[in-house]
Amino acid sequence: xxxHLDAAYRFARWLCRPPSDADDIVQEAFLxxxxxxxxxxxGDVKAWLLTIVRNCHASALEQQRRRATVPLPDxxxxxxxxxxxxxxxxxxxxxxxxxxxxxxxxxxxxxLVLREMEDMSYREIASVTQVPIGTVMSRLARARAxxxxxxxxxxxGEPSAVR
Amino acid sequence: MQCAEALRVQAYFDGEVDAVSALEVERxxxxxxxxxxxxxxxxxxxxxxxxxxxxxxxxxxLRTSIGRLLDEETGQVAPGVAAPGVAAPAVAAPAVAAPSVAARARRRPRWRLRPLWLAGLxxxxxxxxxALALLIAAPWATNAVLDxxxxxxxxxxxxxxxxxxxxxxxxxxxPWFAGHVDxxxxxxxxxxxxxxxxxxxxxxFEHQRVAAVVYQHGAHFINVFAWAAAGRPLPQYTTRSGYxxxxxxxxxxxxxxxxxxxxxxxxxxxxxxxxAGSADTPQ
Numbered sequence: 001x002x003x004h005l006d007a008a009y010r011f012a013r014w015l016c017r018p019p020s021d022a023d024d025i026v027q028e029a030f031l032x033x034x035x036x037x038x039x040x041x042x043g044d045v046k047a048w049l050l051t052i053v054r055n056c057h058a059s060a061l062e063q064q065r066r067r068a069t070v071p072l073p074d075x076x077x078x079x080x081x082x083x084x085x086x087x088x089x090x091x092x093x094x095x096x097x098x099x100x101x102x103x104x105x106x107x108x109x110x111x112l113v114l115r116e117m118e119d120m121s122y123r124e125i126a127s128v129t130q131v132p133i134g135t136v137m138s139r140l141a142r143a144r145a146x147x148x149x150x151x152x153x154x155x156x157g158e159p160s161a162v163r
Numbered sequence: 164m165q166c167a168e169a170l171r172v173q174a175y176f177d178g179e180v181d182a183v184s185a186l187e188v189e190r191x192x193x194x195x196x197x198x199x200x201x202x203x204x205x206x207x208x209x210x211x212x213x214x215x216x217x218x219x220x221x222x223x224x225l226r227t228s229i230g231r232l233l234d235e236e237t238g239q240v241a242p243g244v245a246a247p248g249v250a251a252p253a254v255a256a257p258a259v260a261a262p263s264v265a266a267r268a269r270r271r272p273r274w275r276l277r278p279l280w281l282a283g284l285x286x287x288x289x290x291x292x293x294a295l296a297l298l299i300a301a302p303w304a305t306n307a308v309l310d311x312x313x314x315x316x317x318x319x320x321x322x323x324x325x326x327x328x329x330x331x332x333x334x335x336x337x338p339w340f341a342g343h344v345d346x347x348x349x350x351x352x353x354x355x356x357x358x359x360x361x362x363x364x365x366x367x368f369e370h371q372r373v374a375a376v377v378y379q380h381g382a383h384f385i386n387v388f389a390w391a392a393a394g395r396p397l398p399q400y401t402t403r404s405g406y407x408x409x410x411x412x413x414x415x416x417x418x419x420x421x422x423x424x425x426x427x428x429x430x431x432x433x434x435x436x437x438x439a440g441s442a443d444t445p446q
């Protein structure tokens with residue numbers, strides 16, 4: 001078992017568009033982590049690893065942008081769309097929630113994911129995202145408010161999506 | 164439009180505030196409908212996210228390919244530095260890799276090497292952390308008194324724990340100590356200088372009853388502990404878990420002031436108490 005691999009993978013899935021890029025990012029991150037390991041001085045290994053994942057994602061994005069060949073796909077549900085018959089209302093709700101989180105701006109999405117899914121403290125999130133704690137707090141508040149606002153809108157706009 | 168306390172309410176929800184702030188937030192939410200509904204929304208959002216979103220594990224193909232990648236990586240490195248674990252302090256080394264083990268591991272299937280990496284990332288990190296903590300904090304690392312001081316300070320901030328005798332009058336507080344603790348510390352009210360005397364409390368640590376005089380400065384509480392001086396001297400100024408601690412001796416008493424105020428504020432009170440103490444104490 002590689003430590004924190006699942007956390008690194010989950011985080012990468014939320015960062016990457018499309019999520020299938022997560023595999024490459026995580027692989028790259030573990031390689032970098034492995035090479036840089038001797039440079040690690042104390043601290044939280046999980047936060048350190050997720051910081052590397054985030055950096056790998058940023059540099060991959062930068063490369064894509066420079067080559068400007070790959071348009072960023074907006075469809076996060078591309079892979080594994082189930083056949084229409086098998087979609088229950090609860091499934092539909094889950095997919096809607098996932099789409100809403102994925103649609104948040106990246107700087108909001110990452111703090112939300114680290115706080116709610118990885119259960120990290122403000123301090124740890126600040127170290128992963130490399131911003132002050134105050135910024136973490138305000139981004140988190142905006143992310144939560146936006147998510148809530150969007151799903152209320154979503155529920156009102158698409159009555160078919162909820163049972 | 165949004166309540167000014169919203170960020171603090173969020174921090175409270177996320178478990179990021181101390182006991183005093185938590186109490187304040189709870190009191191505030193009793194009166195502020197907006198913050199009450201914010202708390203509900205926060206809980207609702209968390210529930211939905213944690214319940215409805217999938218938490219995928221890394222696919223086994225990814226796991227395998229990373230394992231292979233790291234094997235190759237290890238193979239490239241000279242035997243002496245085969246694994247990062249080798250560079251770690253002696254504690255980790257025996258558990259991890261003598262060069263020969265690493266050399267064998269390279270020819271073996273991946274699972275043989277995984278523990279290396281695991282021990283590397285998990286164990287060595289911990290060892291580094293421990294070593295670093297020791298290096299930085301060495302002079303006081305073993306000084307449990309400082310930890311006890313911070314614990315006592317934090318405990319005092321729990322609801323209804325701050326003072327046993329509530330008074331802004333030193334002539335009430337000081338005699339109260341006579342019946343409740345083993346020492347008679349300096350007690351004075353410095354309200355004019357911004358340090359209001361709130362009262363006194365008896366605490367117990369270092370195997371003795373300790374006097375705690377409580378002051379308020381702005382929104383902050385300062386506990387000034389006093390007990391019969393014995394053993395090693397404490398550092399004059401230090402910080403534990405984010406709380407500043409100032410220690411000094413006066414006569415045969417050890418004083419320690421603990422608070423989350425800034426250094427300047429804490430030192431201000433320290434100076435006043437020392438001055439008052441030297442004027443008071445004949446020794």
